[in-house]
Amino acid sequence: xxxxxxxxxxxxxATGQRVTLRCSPRSGDLSVYWYxxxxxxxxxxxxxxxxxEERAKGNILERFSxxxxxxxxxxxxxxxxxxxxxxxxxxxxxxxxxxxEQFFGPGTRLTVL
Amino acid sequence: xKEVEQDPGPLSVPEGAIVSLNCTYSNSAFQYxxxxxxxxxxxxxxLMYTYSxxxxxxxxxxxxxxxxxxxxxxxxxxxxxxxxxxxxxxxxSGRRALTFGSGTxxxxxx
Numbered sequence: 342x343x344x345x346x347x348x349x350x351x352x353x354x355a356t357g358q359r360v361t362l363r364c365s366p367r368s369g370d371l372s373v374y375w376y377x378x379x380x381x382x383x384x385x386x387x388x389x390x391x392x393x394e395e396r397a398k399g400n401i402l403e404r405f406s407x408x409x410x411x412x413x414x415x416x417x418x419x420x421x422x423x424x425x426x427x428x429x430x431x432x433x434x435x436x437x438x439x440x441x442e443q444f445f446g447p448g449t450r451l452t453v454l
Numbered sequence: 455x456k457e458v459e460q461d462p463g464p465l466s467v468p469e470g471a472i473v474s475l476n477c478t479y480s481n482s483a484f485q486y487x488x489x490x491x492x493x494x495x496x497x498x499x500x501l502m503y504t505y506s507x508x509x510x511x512x513x514x515x516x517x518x519x520x521x522x523x524x525x526x527x528x529x530x531x532x533x534x535x536x537x538x539x540x541x542x543x544x545x546x547s548g549r550r551a552l553t554f555g556s557g558t559x560x561x562x563x564x
Contacts, residue, residue, distance in 0.1 A: 384554040445497035
């Protein structure tokens with residue numbers, strides 16, 4: 342157990358809908374990262390927050406947004422969902438923002454029908 | 455060309471064999487190197503973390519980094535069926551998020 346929690350474990354929804362994925366980092370970690378993993382794409386970095394502020398952006402679509410709250414938990418919002426958004430979404434956390442050592446949560450499996 | 459290249463496998467070995475997993479990279483700014491193990495549909499688990507060049511050993515696992523060749527390796531001694539998983543290399547310059555390899559699927563046959 343990495344200490345990173347994610348809810349829900351599974352999510353099934355329809356195209357055009359909006360969902361929110363939640364992540365709680367390890368105790369003491371200030372950085373939160375979101376990744377998408379689909380069968381043919383591997384692990385793709387989406388976005389990073391550090392102590393409530395956006396720190397880095399990766400291949401995140403405009404339909405997706407995220408935030409980190411004062412208690413350091415983070416939410417990833419996915420809107421106008423398409424079939425291609427079906428994937429595993431992982432959250433990771435780290436103490437610092439620059440040393441690279443990240444710990445991953447169990448993931449949320451999103452299925453868009 | 456991808457920044458990090460990793461052979462997808464699958465790599466199939468008999469139980470007890472020594473396994474060698476490798477990644478090459480092109481970005482000379484990378485200085486933090488990691489290996490993650492991912493079981494099917496589970497979150498990646500950090501196995502080894504190395505800063506800059508050199509070797510690091512932890513139990514049956516040894517990580518090697520050769521920055522001059524831009525090549526990193528993970529060795530697994532006395533491999534077990536429970537080691538069957540996908541192994542992902544990851545690296546960072548410290549200024550950006552991790553860049554992952556595509557993963558190598560390992561199967562250890564009992």
